[in-house]
Amino acid sequence: MTGIRDLLGVDLPVVAAPMAGGPSTTRLATAVGTAGGFAFLAAGYRTPEAVAAEIAELRAGGHPFGVNVFVPTPVPVTEAEFRRYADRIAPEGAPYGLDLATADRVADDDHWDGKLDLLRREPVPVVSFTFGPPPAAVVRDLRRAGSRVLVTVTGPEEAAAAADLGVDGLVAQSGAAGGHLGTFTPAAPPAPRPLPDLVRQVAGRTGLPVLAAGGVGGGRDVADALAAGAVGVLVGTLLLLADESGTGRTHRDALGDPARDRTVVTRAFTGRPARALRNRFVERHDAAAPLGYPALHHLTRPLRVAAAGAGDADRLHLWAGTGWRGARAAPVADLVAELTRPL
Ligand SMILES: Cc1cc2nc3c(=O)[nH]c(=O)nc-3n(C[C@H](O)[C@H](O)[C@H](O)COP(=O)(O)O)c2cc1C
Numbered sequence: 001m002t003g004i005r006d007l008l009g010v011d012l013p014v015v016a017a018p019m020a021g022g023p024s025t026t027r028l029a030t031a032v033g034t035a036g037g038f039a040f041l042a043a044g045y046r047t048p049e050a051v052a053a054e055i056a057e058l059r060a061g062g063h064p065f066g067v068n069v070f071v072p073t074p075v076p077v078t079e080a081e082f083r084r085y086a087d088r089i090a091p092e093g094a095p096y097g098l099d100l101a102t103a104d105r106v107a108d109d110d111h112w113d114g115k116l117d118l119l120r121r122e123p124v125p126v127v128s129f130t131f132g133p134p135p136a137a138v139v140r141d142l143r144r145a146g147s148r149v150l151v152t153v154t155g156p157e158e159a160a161a162a163a164d165l166g167v168d169g170l171v172a173q174s175g176a177a178g179g180h181l182g183t184f185t186p187a188a189p190p191a192p193r194p195l196p197d198l199v200r201q202v203a204g205r206t207g208l209p210v211l212a213a214g215g216v217g218g219g220r221d222v223a224d225a226l227a228a229g230a231v232g233v234l235v236g237t238l239l240l241l242a243d244e245s246g247t248g249r250t251h252r253d254a255l256g257d258p259a260r261d262r263t264v265v266t267r268a269f270t271g272r273p274a275r276a277l278r279n280r281f282v283e284r285h286d287a288a289a290p291l292g293y294p295a296l297h298h299l300t301r302p303l304r305v306a307a308a309g310a311g312d313a314d315r316l317h318l319w320a321g322t323g324w325r326g327a328r329a330a331p332v333a334d335l336v337a338e339l340t341r342p343l
Helices: 004-008 027-032 048-061 079-096 112-121 134-144 156-163 195-206 219-227 249-256 280-288 293-308 333-341
Strands: 015-018 038-044 065-070 126-130 150-154 169-171 210-213 234-235 265-266 272-277
Touching: 004 234, 015 027, 015 333, 027 038, 027 048, 027 333, 038 048, 038 126, 048 065, 048 112, 048 249, 065 112, 079 280, 079 293, 112 134, 150 156, 156 169, 156 195, 169 195, 195 210, 195 219, 219 234, 219 333, 249 293, 265 280
Parallel strands: 015 038, 015 234, 038 065, 065 126, 126 150, 150 169, 169 210, 210 234
Antiparallel strands: 265 272
16 A cells, blocks of 8 residues: 555655645744654745745755646636626725725636646655646646656546646545635535545545545544545644744734634635634625636635735635644644644
């Protein structure tokens, strides 16, 4: 049976999940590697040049690592629906002098070709994909170049489709996960199920090594996912407050704010379902938000940047998984030690 060492080249079954938008830093990845775990860099929302610089830095550090890429699987939104939503949220931008009502409906592929060129040219130990299955030729090329290739799946059907591509393993992400759900069908995300059940279903369906992700709130959850057959466990939210993570101040403060009482899956910020701490923006707009990615991501981005800078947690996407109460500010070495204590 493939174990964590065969798949990722490390011995500790704790993996720092890719977290685009700031939290994933080379410092965080290095600290996780030094602690004996494995870490992903997040290529999402970054230029190929920026990703190349991070890869060079991690390579020099000598620990194995992975790079996570968004597959361009756009979720369309009509101009009429987009305009309706832009009009609706326009008052949110007014305090920051932003004119959201006239924003363009932007479509982009997050530098897909440039990132793949980079990963083919300068192979990294592991490449993972989310937001859908990558083309089979991409999987083949990256594996030929020497990388292990993983795909995030949220249920057994997606797992079977990814297995058909010839990938090395799967990230089984439950709906309890913080941030975007990696589902291939954003209009109909899979029914929530406990992480150990998802691991059993995905591993049973494919026979591939599975990394579990979603809702981990402490070492007990790690142990349960491993007992269900996972070879390792991705941890995202629990690392958001780590000293080495790049999580912004407003997000950090909200995670520690006892008044924040729940997480919800919402498309209000980006047009794709993602789990976040409930805040006023979600309360006001979630029910009216259309699907539409990356159009809604680009629409709300200036607002979120302004809100983050102003300490305005009620207009910011506060990505968090259901285990967020277990997050605490500490060096990564301590957090990883806690997570592996029950093993
Ligand atoms: C702030 C944040 C950003 C994320 N960005 C990405 C990303 O760039 N790529 C990805 O595949 N998953 C992303 N995720 C999902 C994580 O990789 C992982 O599946 C999730 O954090 C696991 O659930 P947990 O947060 O409950 O531990 C993100 C999650 C968070 C919290």
